[in-house]
Amino acid sequence: MKIGLSCETTVDLTNKIIKDNEIYTVPFTITLGEEVLKDDEFVANKIFNYVEKTKELPKTSAVNQEQYKKHFTDMLEKYDCIIHISLSSSMSSAYENAVAVSKQLGNQKIRVIDSMSLSTGIALLVLYARKLINEGLGLNEIEEKIKLRIPFVQASFVINKLEYLYKGGRCNSLQYFSANLLKIKPEIIVENGKMKSAKKFFGNYSTVIKSYFLDITKKFNNPDLENVFITYTTALKDDVIYLKNQLKNLGFKNIYETVAGGTISSHCGPDCLGVLYINDGKTK
Numbered sequence: 001m002k003i004g005l006s007c008e009t010t011v012d013l014t015n016k017i018i019k020d021n022e023i024y025t026v027p028f029t030i031t032l033g034e035e036v037l038k039d040d041e042f043v044a045n046k047i048f049n050y051v052e053k054t055k056e057l058p059k060t061s062a063v064n065q066e067q068y069k070k071h072f073t074d075m076l077e078k079y080d081c082i083i084h085i086s087l088s089s090s091m092s093s094a095y096e097n098a099v100a101v102s103k104q105l106g107n108q109k110i111r112v113i114d115s116m117s118l119s120t121g122i123a124l125l126v127l128y129a130r131k132l133i134n135e136g137l138g139l140n141e142i143e144e145k146i147k148l149r150i151p152f153v154q155a156s157f158v159i160n161k162l163e164y165l166y167k168g169g170r171c172n173s174l175q176y177f178s179a180n181l182l183k184i185k186p187e188i189i190v191e192n193g194k195m196k197s198a199k200k201f202f203g204n205y206s207t208v209i210k211s212y213f214l215d216i217t218k219k220f221n222n223p224d225l226e227n228v229f230i231t232y233t234t235a236l237k238d239d240v241i242y243l244k245n246q247l248k249n250l251g252f253k254n255i256y257e258t259v260a261g262g263t264i265s266s267h268c269g270p271d272c273l274g275v276l277y278i279n280d281g282k283t284k
Helices: 015-020 044-054 066-075 094-105 118-136 139-151 163-167 174-181 203-217 236-249 262-268
Strands: 003-009 023-027 028-031 035-038 060-063 081-086 108-113 156-159 184-191 192-201 228-231 255-257 271-280
Touching: 003 028, 003 066, 003 118, 015 023, 028 044, 028 262, 044 262, 060 262, 066 094, 081 094, 081 118, 081 139, 081 236, 094 108, 108 139, 118 139, 118 228, 118 255, 118 271, 156 203, 174 255, 184 203, 192 203, 203 236, 203 271, 228 236, 236 255, 236 271
Parallel strands: 003 023, 003 081, 081 108, 228 255
Antiparallel strands: 028 035, 028 060, 156 184, 156 271, 184 192, 228 271
């Protein structure tokens, strides 16, 4: 049985990783005024320039059913069945749309999995799925194993400024004013499929990144050392080098650096950085 691997572009993977792992992506849509763009890793600066100029956030649109239908139909010409890992159903209608289309096309052939995560939190599950497919496991077993790991995905980010979250209605005016006044850099974590505020850090952003890294590796101290992502909208080179060195010292095998696509960039803004891994030890 030949199994195809699919996800949305909100997975925030580089073209090389996508090609090397035979991953098929279907894009979210970013609207900047009258300009419509596909969500990928190359649109962030265009988004930031648009917001600075217009003082308005872009609009992000989930993959609709027609897009999924074409995407899955095209894949089924090459594969017997499909594993599709979707952006958290609590954050987007994408998952529901994918499920609806899978039922239309025959849901025994297409297994849509709710990642309960975002960005490279999804990517961690996608790479795990690729490993299972390569090992020759069956569709049911792959689906089951992926679902067992979902609760252990550690997906978090630290944000320099709350401007984009405030404009998007994800924090109120008091939180926004207080964060600016006190120079708070909030941590955003994904929990039960939803984004929520966690720890608050103080200081310059490079210092905060170090504090954030020490905090998450202390709290989530049972990592599967196979894969880890450093994902950001924008970041200083020295900060990324610091994180890579620390992750290498901890024993991570594959340390991936990725730039967030348009969806994450539209909601979080510049200077948003996260370190993401699965916190379940050496689970296979």
